[in-house]
Amino acid sequence: MNNSDDTRYQLYGAWNRHLYQWWDYYNSLYLKGGLKRPVIRLSSLKAVLGQWDAANRTLTLSLFHIEADDWFRVMDTLRHEMAHQYVDEVLRPVGESAHGPAFKAACQKLRCGHKSSDQGVPQEEGRALRRLKKVLSLAASPNENEAQLAMQKARELMLKYNLDRVALDCERDFFSRTLGTIKARHTSAELRMASLLGRFFFVEVLWQHTYDALQDKAGTVLMVYGTPSSLEMAHYVYDYLWMVMEALWTQYRTVNKVPGHQQRQRYFAGVLDGFYRKLEKQERAIQEIQALVWQGDPRLTGYYRYLNPRIRTCYGGGVHATGVYHAGVNDGRKVTLHKPIQEKKSSHGGYIARE
Template sequence: MDSKDINSGKEQAFHDPLFAKLRRFQMRNWTEQLYREYENICFQYRADLKKPSIAIVEGCRYWGRWEPIIRRLSLNRDLIVNYPWDTVVEVLKHEMAHQWVHEALDSPHSGHGPEFHQACDRFAVASWARSATGDIQQAISRNPEKLSPEDAAVLKRVEKLLALGRSDNEHEACLAMKEVQRLNQRYQWERLKNRAETSYDYITICHKLKVVPQHQTLIASILSSFFSVDIVFNSLYDAKDQISYKSLELMGSTKHLQIADYVYHYLWHQLPLLWQAHKANAGRKSNRKSFYIGLLTGFHEQLEEQSKAATSKDLSEAQALITRNRQELDQFVADRHPRVHRRSYQCQLRDNDAFQDGKKQGRLMKLRPGIRQHEGALKRLKPGHT
């Protein structure tokens, strides 16, 4: 039975033996996963903590709690049922920070003072999860109200440029994409020159796949090369399915994250559409994976040419500042994933003709606008319709 049915049948579970049994099985699986997450966090952040008892509780008004007297770490069942697992992990890390203050620092303080924030730094707890209540809705939506007026103005300009990218005039579309690259470089330069503080965040993407497809690694390469973000592939538990899937985490500044998130989903949804059109017109048997690799290779080359064209003389002197900005992002990634291992991926071609066809289309592929405004606040980017 689907666990969603178990969740919605909470009242029935108390009267139906089958529901009650399935619900206990579900709770046991979740608890075992939380123990695995606890051990992994200790390993990742080199934290020598004695494992406490972990409990999932119901009917409480808090998301998580550390109880030092009985050494119990508890999480709200509603948190697990209603929110993504990466959000659950951040709440778990919040409570582990409390445990660290009590046991590693041997401090009597139980609030959210300097020692607690020191512990949060150690476990790289997300900014939204460091407060007493934890703004979980912010974690879900990556609330764009966090954008400064300057960031919002840049995004609005990018939207107009992407609109030009729809033009059938190839010269006009090419100039628009070059301007996006130039604008992105100048934006970084001005913020760094003025010593404007940059805040970093992350977005987790999971398609419920057990294997990372080759084209996903190529999309990740495009984002990290041209859109000022870094990416780490990971595994993410799904509480509903009670299994782990492959996921990727985008990390960068708030503005860059929103643009990269849009580009990622645009490319992810565009590939099968272009494949269907290619397959209908190919007149022969063709290989989908090779076509995808060709598309993304061509698109990568297109962006590379545009990036070089966008680098003007007055921006070349800003490379030292941009390098510093990259170092700050690298530090943010290292803090969140201190034991990450970089690996190179080699794509295997099975159909060179499909690859070459895809590459030609990739060099002409245009991003569509997907930034939306509503009630004065920029919303999360979604792929535009073609």
Template sequence: MIMIDTMKKQVEDMEIRWAKQLYREHKNISWQYGIDLTPPAINISSGRKELGLLNHGTKTLSISSHLIQTEAWDIVVEVLKHEMAHQYVSEFYDNADGHGKYFKKACKKLGVHPAFVAGSKDFHKTLQEFKGSLPPDAQKMLRKVEKLMALGQSSKEAEAQAASRKANYLLNKYNLQRINAHDDNPDIKYLTICHKKKRIESIQRAILSILRDYYYVNCITSDTYNAQDDTVYRCIVLIGKKEALIVAEYVYHFLLDTGRTLWQSFKKKNNAKRGDKVSFDMGFIAGIEHNHKLMFEDSIMENSNSKGNIDTTLPVKATKALMTQHHEEICKEKSRLFPKLSTVRYGRHQASSGAFKEGFNNGKNTHIKKGVSNRGTGISGFLEA
């Protein structure tokens, strides 16, 4: 009996903490989107079907405990914003409709993700729409990229470099075809990466610049709440089409793990100090960027088909122009998620230092390939998920 009472109290204590965090989220969302909503009473409900509910009479906003325990905090926040949109209609439009035109206006004002605008009871369907699905041509492209990454494990530098270049060529070719299609609904998604740390390292920020410039995503550093341990951590948010997010997340982990491994080797070999780490990391990323720039150095990017003939050419100027256009589309989703942003700064380093030069040489000799020792399944794993 005592054990049951103790467990019940622990659950109640955790629910109080969740309610406090939701209250903070409500306040922050109101500030982010420049609206003045009355802070409601926050209730953690026990229901599984009703994920969120606004009681206009008692001015109470309820969020499901089951939702908090089983889904990422991003999803919880989207449900919260949906209920805040109802509150907005109640306070500014005299509760004019349920999920009608005023509610849709409120959702746009609050940046509610399109998947969470409808009042559907089918949460599984809503969640799938939020996460998105890969078109068949995207799956085909990603499988080809996975095979090329496997070839990138070759011990021969020329073969590894050629495989890396072809993988990037396929990514560019596919993305340019999608951009040229002038899709009225680009279906931009976002993905959160959290290492459960209180700060973002300089190497992580530098990797984001590579992803932004070469992998068709935009990158933001932000905060996210972990409901299981009641802690707010710093996180990375990638924004782009689903297939781009899959590749960018893989590349992010590959470069982060490779960079850390190379730093430990350099540190042990040279008895390097802690202050050398930022210089080494920045050198490593500069070397990675050097490799990627080589792919745009020629006036034409070429790829051979299975018969050995030139398949397609991608003019560099046109490629860069279309990439800029693509980033503009992504910025719309970025503005929805983060209407107010602070400037990102990288760590300081000395380009002339030995640590930077060694990092740069390591980066030049690193090619994106399959198989990171302390990571999971790779791109094919994402395709099967």
């Protein structure tokens, strides 16, 4: 056996250990320990992503699946096979097909078949996004007052649209999307970004534990939950703000002759705090003038809690209010979302891209 083979088999062993850990986690979280551990094995077959063998109490997952897909999809397959196990060993229906009522009930318990955002943006939400795009285009005005008014108008449109859908209890589907990369620890700026998206952009946010199989690296990643249009907007804001912060930091370093990047995260935290305060001020103005107050979407909250029944609130550490931080706050108050957005197909089912 050469070194390459040895490394590969070590990786397979790591995957197998993680599969057992996640099986234990879901059995405890969703089934209250109602199942007994099966044998979990990896298969080189490509045609079948997962399989449950009741006679041998063996749950199999495809190596190809783990190599090709993100861990959230692999875990959906794991829960799917756990649902088959639950039917065979706990529910034990008589005369039902493999995917009959008992299996559907098991899937409900295990939250499998959970939807990603691959379906794209529905037609009605697409129209709302196009209208929002036109308004945000006006925010590119070199006149600062005009740009600020355009951004506030865009927030009014988003708020009215979401308030109407909740008030009328319109039919709406919810999905999830990951933003950023898997890390063991996240910076104060990343934590502030998550807080900003959850506070102002009609999504629920969660630092979700996950696993990068190819890198054999466990950590957390930012998961956002919402309607397709809200996910599109949150994704756009996320990408746009990181782009703007990098540009602002480069400019700040050049003008102030700051050596290195030791102060970058402190500056980023300041920019996001400044932008957060700006959005709060706009929100107060909208409440005073339009009497529009967002109190959340009960359906979205229910969906989020259904998928995450055990949620623990964590608070990130603060940053020292240095001159660099305050410079970031001042620059953040001047940030305006003004890049046009457009619907565009991608592996995520479409996202709002910068033009």
